[in-house]
Each structure stands twice: as C-alpha cells, then as structure tokens.
Amino acid sequence: MDSDTQALLLEALCHRQRLDLTGEITGAVAHDLNNALSVVNGNVELLLERLQEPDARVDAELLQDARTARNWSATAMTAARRLLHFSRQLRAPAKPVAANGLASEAVELCRYRCEVDGLLLMSDLTDDVGEVHVPPGQMLQILIALIQNAREALAGAGEGGAIHMSTTIVDSQVRFEVEDDGPGISEDLTERVFELGYSTKEGGQPTGFGLSIGRYLARAYGGDLTIGADAQGGGRQILVLPQVS
Numbered sequence: 001m002d003s004d005t006q007a008l009l010l011e012a013l014c015h016r017q018r019l020d021l022t023g024e025i026t027g028a029v030a031h032d033l034n035n036a037l038s039v040v041n042g043n044v045e046l047l048l049e050r051l052q053e054p055d056a057r058v059d060a061e062l063l064q065d066a067r068t069a070r071n072w073s074a075t076a077m078t079a080a081r082r083l084l085h086f087s088r089q090l091r092a093p094a095k096p097v098a099a100n101g102l103a104s105e106a107v108e109l110c111r112y113r114c115e116v117d118g119l120l121l122m123s124d125l126t127d128d129v130g131e132v133h134v135p136p137g138q139m140l141q142i143l144i145a146l147i148q149n150a151r152e153a154l155a156g157a158g159e160g161g162a163i164h165m166s167t168t169i170v171d172s173q174v175r176f177e178v179e180d181d182g183p184g185i186s187e188d189l190t191e192r193v194f195e196l197g198y199s200t201k202e203g204g205q206p207t208g209f210g211l212s213i214g215r216y217l218a219r220a221y222g223g224d225l226t227i228g229a230d231a232q233g234g235g236r237q238i239l240v241l242p243q244v245s
Contacts, residue, residue, distance in 0.1 A: 030083035037080055041073040082108070094221065096131040096244045097139070099174040103167050106143035110151070117155045120162040121147070129167045129174050131244040134221050139241070142214040142225070143176060146237045149211075150180035153235055169243060173223065176239040184235045185227065193227055214239070 048066045051058050082105075107123045114121040132139070147163060154161040164179045185193065194211050215225040218239055228236035 030080050034077060034080040034084060037073055037077045041070070041077060044070045044073055092136050094133055094135045096133050097136045099129045099132050099167055099176070099241070099243075100125045102132075102136065102140055102143060103165055103176060106140055106147060107165050110144060110147040114147075114151055114163060117151060118160045119151060119154050120160075121165075122162060123165040125165075125167045126169065129169050129243070132174050132221075132223075132241040133244050134241060138217055139221075139239075142217060142239060143178075145211075145214060146176075146178040146239065149237060150178055150182065150235055153182035153184075154180055170240070172243050172245070173240045174243050176241075178235075178237045180235045182235050189227075191227075194225075 044066065048063075048070055050056060051063050051066050103123060103125055107121060111121050143165075147165065150163045154163070161181045164177075166177045166179070168175045168177070194215050211225065211227075218225040218241065221241060223239065223241035225240075226238045228238060
C-alpha cells in the first residue's frame with residue numbers, strides 16, 4: 001500500500017470517528033432538547049386553549065403572543081427531531097435510502113448558512129428517482145460537503161449568487177448535481193482537486209480532503225464523484241450512485 005493510499009485511509013478513518021462522535025453528541029442534545037420542548041409546547045397548548053375559551057377575557061395582543069409561542073415551539077421541535085434523525089443516519093449501515101430524501105435533507109441542513117451568506121439555495125428533484133444502497137450518514141455528508149464547496153466558492157467571490165441541487169436518472173444511476181454560478185474551475189483542475197491535500201482555497205485555509213474521501217466512498221458503493229468545467233463559468237459537482245432496482 002503506497003503512502004498516498006495510507007494517508008487517504010487514515011483520513012477516512014478519522015473522518016468516520018468524527019462522524020461517530022458528532023452523531024453521539026447530536027443525538028444526546030437533540031433528545032434532551034426534544035423532551036424539554038415537548039413540555040414547553042404542551043403547556044403553551046394548554047394556555048392557548050384557556051385563552052380561547054368563550055368566557056376568557058383576554059386582549060387580542062395576548063392571544064396572538066400565545067399563538068406565536070405555540071408556532072415557534074413547534075418549529076423548534078421539528079428542528080430537534082431533524083437533529084435526532086441526522087444523528088441516527090450518521091451511525092446507520094448501508095441500506096436502501098430514498099435518493100430525494102438525502103438531497104432534501106442536505107439542502108435543509110445547509111439552508112441557514114447559505115442565507116447568512118446571502119446565497120440562494122434551491123432544489124429541483126426529479127420524481128421517482130428511487131433509492132440508492134448506501135450508508136445514509138456518509139452520503140449525506142458528501143452532499144453537504146458539495147453544497148459547502150459551492151457556498152465557499154460564492155462567498156469568496158463576495159457577490160452573492162445561487163446554488164442549485166438537482167436529482168435525475170441517467171443510465172439506471174441516480175445523478176446528484178450541485179451547481180453554482182460562481183467562478184468554477186478550469187478543465188485541467190477537474191481531476192487535480194481529488195488529489196490528497198490539494199485545495200483551491202486561499203493560503204491559511206484548511207487543506208481539502210473532502211473530495212478525495214467523497215470519491216473514495218462513492219466508488220466503494222458503485223458510483224463516482226466528478227467535477228465539471230464550464231466555459232461559461234459556474235461550478236458543477238456530480239455524484240452518481242447505482243439506482244436500487
């Protein structure tokens with residue numbers, strides 16, 4: 001085994017350990033948060049019922065405040081459940097998983113950060129793309145990393161922009177495509193970005209292993225990860241995985 005392969009496997013192992021730790025912490029926090037929010041939400045519901053009784057003498061502003069508290073506590077519970085689901089996915093073995101479900105979850109988990117950076121994150125998921133047989137947590141991490149790559153490229157340009165996640169079927173394979181309207185990369189770099197330690201980031205920023213690990217995992221499950229070069233500009237990252245028949 002050559003040194004480059006050893007380095008890749010070592011980084012992949014470290015990455016797996018970080019995912020396991022993240023899953024444990026996320027699951028514990030999400031569980032406690034969901035329990036606390038369930039109590040809050042239950043009490044807000046009881047309060048709202050009393051305020052809405054026919055003989056209750058409350059002003060419209062107080063009633064609206066109670067409704068707002070109910071709506072936001074429900075939103076927080078949804079977020080806590082999403083964290084708990086994410087934690088479980090990180091530790092799950094390979095199994096048939098809805099491809100559009102993975103894409104949708106990656107978009108939702110990245111949406112807030114994109115909005116903070118003033119970027120538009122959109123999705124266009126083809127119906128009936130079916131399932132892929134993969135560890136859901138690992139593939140979700142790859143899709144998140146692709147969106148993060150696009151976000152960093154646009155944020156570095158400092159001019160806003162949009163990121164587009166799509167799914168399609170091509171030759172019995174599910175194709176996940178993340179496009180952005182940033183500067184893109186030249187054709188001669190479309191393979192070099194997968195080299196261990198190579199990064200297009202400015203000096204001082206972390207050296208990239210994400211694409212190398214992403215391609216390694218994609219190929220381990222019968223797929224591939226590639227980068228497209230476009231003469232018109234823009235970035236295009238493509239993950240393909242066999243569709244479960």
